[in-house]
Amino acid sequence: MARKYSNLDLVDQIDGFPNITTHPEAFAKRTADHARFMHGPHIVGYIIPMVLEALKDVALSGDWWDITPGVVRLRGETVEERTKNIDETTRRWRDAKRFEILSGWRDERYTIYAPKGAPCFYMERSAHPLFGVVAYGAHMTVYIPATPTTPLRIWVPRRAAGKSTYPGMLDNTVAGGMGDGVGPWECIIKEAGEEASLEEDYVRAHAKAVGYVSYFYVRHKEAGGEAGLLQPEVEYCYDMIVKDASEGGPVPKPFDGEVAEHILMDVDEVVENLEAGKFKPNCAAVLLDFFIRHGILTAENEPNYLEINARLHRRFEFPTR
CATH class of the missing domain: 3.90.79.10 (Nucleoside Triphosphate Pyrophosphohydrolase)
Structure with missing residues (x-):
């Protein structure tokens, strides 16, 4: 039946990820092997292990990433620089067929926000779930x-x-x-x-x-x-x-x-x-x-x-x- x-x-x-506020223990367990995607002091997303491994491959992903235990940061002093860097990484992944989701590349950009509604960077629509961003x-x-x-x-x-x-x-x-x-x-x-x-x-x-x-x-x-x-x-x-x-x-x-x-x-x-x-x-x-x-x-x-x-x-x- x-x-x-x-x-x-x-x-x-549709709401399957533990809430850090209401279920902190479940959240801690779920994210134990995830990296926080940070911009300054702010979390802009979560990166799961298979994506983190790709980011650590400098030959594949470029050297635009600062990776320390549990934390990933995208280099770039300006919105334009950060956008260029993440675009280069995701295009390399697409061309190398590293992630199946990128086969749906749309040439359409989504805005990822810093505090107060300011753009942090822009990124390809099909790539955004790889970085756990809103x-x-x-x-x-x-x-x-x-x-x-x-x-x-x-x-x-x-x-x-x-x-x-x-x-x-x-x-x-x-x-x-x-x-x-x-x-x-x-x-x-x-x-x-x-x-x-x-x-x-x-x-x-x-x-x-x-x-x-x-x-x-x-x-x-x-x-x-x-x-x-x-x-x-x-x-x-x-x-x-x-x-x-x-x-x-x-x-x-x-x-x-x-x-x-x-x-x-x-x-x-x-x-x-x-x-x-x-x-x-x-x-x-x-x-x-x-x-x-x-x-x-x-x-x-x-x-x-x-x-x-x-x-x-x-x-x-x-x-x-």
Whole structure:
């Protein structure tokens, strides 16, 4: 029989790295062989042993790294110097096929932050899980509100079968990573057109910022590349109310080939698919947050309500944007 996932199971899937504040013993045990990736006095990420071994190979990785027991530092006095150095290292790894995850090289940069939202350096999107640094994205739930005769319904896309990550799984209506210089709002506008054929003017007029979810993901094999890589992440969340198509509401349609279809599901159908583990893990987290905000998931019907809510809004020990 297929496993039935509880809401807490779904959170465990996406927030699988021990929290240094709430579970210090588990954290100490887990990170005993990890290196702290430091910038000045601040931790910007964690580096697991197989990546640390690659960094120690100067012939492969270059001499832009200061490595002492338990600590790694990237050399460079300026943002530009640090960016150039980490780019050279990750390109060498890609060309040498050192890490499978780099086969998905995108030529898209993510911003890694120093304190107070200042850029520390920029790095290739596909490489960031190798260094355990925080990534950012934006997700939007497009839904039709309940009426006296119909339940609340959500537009749910199915990822294309040819996707390199989580092929065929269910997703949030609109979602994407935030590259260098792109804020969450513009990310949503862009992805709404590319993934769901939603008109820009309509999205700008109707989408609403509703908060965020944050978690510390330990990557599964289905994420692409090596399993066990570390990915702390913040997803800015948006809701957009639409009318039923029979009343002139927009119908999301695939555009860029990343989505196979869009399915209009009522809440019970979404819950059934969540319990079956059919949603991409971070998309399940966004939906749980949606359920909490809309009073679908409450302290009365969910025994782990407080833990779920807290872990969907994890506070990181790293500088953030």
